Amino acid sequence: MLDKVAEANGIDALMQEIGKSAKAAARPLAMAPPEQKNKALLAMADALEASKDAILAANAVDMAAAKEAGLAASFMDRLLLNDERIAAMAHGLREVAAQKDPIGEVITEWDRPNGLHIERVRTPLGVIGVIYESRPNVTADAGALCLKAGNAVILRGGSDSAHSSRAIHACMVEGLKAAGLPETAIQLVPVTDRAAVGALLSGLGGTVDVIVPRGGKSLVARVQAEARVPVFSHLEGICHVYVDASADLEMAKKIVVNAKMRRTGICGSAETLLVDSAALGTHLQPILEALTEAGCEVRASATVLKVLPFFKPADEEDWRTEYLDAIISVAIVDGVGGAINHIAHYSSNHTEAVIAEDPDVVERFFNEVDSAIVLHNASTQFADGGEFGMGGEIGIATGKMHARGPVGVEQLTSFKYRVRGTGQIRP
């Protein structure tokens, strides 16, 4: 027992030290010119390519242990690195380097009657904690986005990918050194104890400005419940597609199948289809046939079953379920108002789409659905920072504070006010 307490104390002290180093790095980072940050990012990309063998060797150790432990194939796939994935990481770093630097941008400015000129200027947030699981590429992706926004980052990867993450992290540090930036700008927590996560979630004595969890629902739920600092996250993506009676049928079929089936495992994939009761005789059957043909299991509400009795019935739990699989729940709703009510009740406020030609229906859906992203006549699978043109994203947030929707470089910044005067005093 006592040695466990001592061990816990040891980890807490280690984490406090990591926090202090991050805070110390944040100040020079905030002032680093764009060229210096980009030099680091490009050097990191070069280092990743030059260290390919070492990274693959480290990944082989993780893969062997995962196989030994009998982990699932989907887990092994997320963990795996190969030539292509290393090249993709390096490419991602170079893309972030090519992006516009957000720091110092004047977001808005105005003049006051007394002659004061006020500017709202973008600044870094400070120190960001990223907690992730099996994907070792997060080490490079998240590290790069935080650096571009002038933030120090503390990365805490999963124990199963520890060797891979360490090898990638070494390349990130090499890039920082090459550009003369503090090595502690991107730190990887060197221990895999869960106590390290707890310490990070406490905010390390006011050091950590925001936490970004990257992983499954149980990780995100723990972070949301325990974090004493703001969190950018989404617990799940229970995304809806509403097909109005005014929808173009061919378009509706195409979008619904894409929204559900393009990739079923991502947070922007559709989980529930809502069909206008006025479209019961026109749209419902062709869309469900298209889904079935595409290999999707349909779980239907009682009203659907009345007209199409051959589907599996949906129960209350289905409306609350993020399948992340080739399964969709289908309900009939009383027009756009009914769709809005269903969504208000069951949605995770991530992404919802309306398929309609009637502009009043679209505007009502857009105004009344309170989700991070609402789409008209487009697939929910566009819920992605890259697809939004933001460059990379560190995740998608469903909270309403600061960042909502895709969290890219810009969302990892704060701002301050610069006020220019000529001797003004307040009367």
Added chain:
Amino acid sequence: MLDKVAEANGIDALMQEIGKSAKAAARPLAMAPPEQKNKALLAMADALEASKDAILAANAVDMAAAKEAGLAASFMDRLLLNDERIAAMAHGLREVAAQKDPIGEVITEWDRPNGLHIERVRTPLGVIGVIYESRPNVTADAGALCLKAGNAVILRGGSDSAHSSRAIHACMVEGLKAAGLPETAIQLVPVTDRAAVGALLSGLGGTVDVIVPRGGKSLVARVQAEARVPVFSHLEGICHVYVDASADLEMAKKIVVNAKMRRTGICGSAETLLVDSAALGTHLQPILEALTEAGCEVRASATVLKVLPFFKPADEEDWRTEYLDAIISVAIVDGVGGAINHIAHYSSNHTEAVIAEDPDVVERFFNEVDSAIVLHNASTQFADGGEFGMGGEIGIATGKMHARGPVGVEQLTSFKYRVRGTGQIRP
């Protein structure tokens, strides 16, 4: 003991009910057109004027109790209502009604190569909790700003101002009713137990989106320590004025005296004067003389005392103290770099000013000082939402998330993405 537990359970249940009602009101509020919200605000202003006698009678009860309890004169002044202050509240409500409605504003929009048109649109935050102390006018001011931004608000005023707040709240509800808005859009917690604050800080089961404390340091500290939801606040305003050797002396004297002495009790008043060592022989003495003449006590660092030995010495604690009084601490620093270091160490990241004619000094100060507001050749007392042209403010935030600096109507909003397509699916 048991009845205390029962009482606490009772209050928790009451607060949960208040939370539910606020959440229920938030949805229609989010969709209320500008005219409806403004009609409510104007009706509230009328009701305040029509209910003047009732409000003054309620305030007399609070004032008598405060006198009985021997509360300080400054406290009594904050508590006091009179004809002028009621007129000011009504005027404030009418000013908020006249402001631009932020909801639905397209903040930014862009097109994607695939034809998707993306808009970032302003939305309400949801439910805001406001915790305040003696000033009953916060009931009207905070209620109005939250309503304008389409948010439901839960107001928890201090026990000493309970009668006054209740009388004002009745007028707010009258205005809501007159405009056909839900009465629970602006709720005043009807009990003054501290347990009600604890419940509010817990977020009422995910109901409360943000807490704004309005009051002294101990209230803000408690809210910051205990809140399980985001907080817009500043613990204190340890504001600095740095006078560079390049500063115009007359301007520097005028600004320093105004920054410190215009009103010493507000968070934007200067607490520490930093003078460039290169200005020791030119600027220091005239500025300190001007402060002394204005009735300000000077607490001087050892370096200042070497040249001007007749001041009271400052100790380490002085650099960390928000006097909120006619006292200023004065240090000599090694140019703008020295000023930046002192500020990084001691500032509360609220507001700092640089007085200089050298543009390089100004730019360095603006870039490297990490406070919500930095000013050049202007008084720190401009740190105010009204002075920024934001209309009213609910407070000033020194955090870096979401709202920083003055928190006006715009800062009480969130946003969502509206994506308009023509049948796009993701390849």
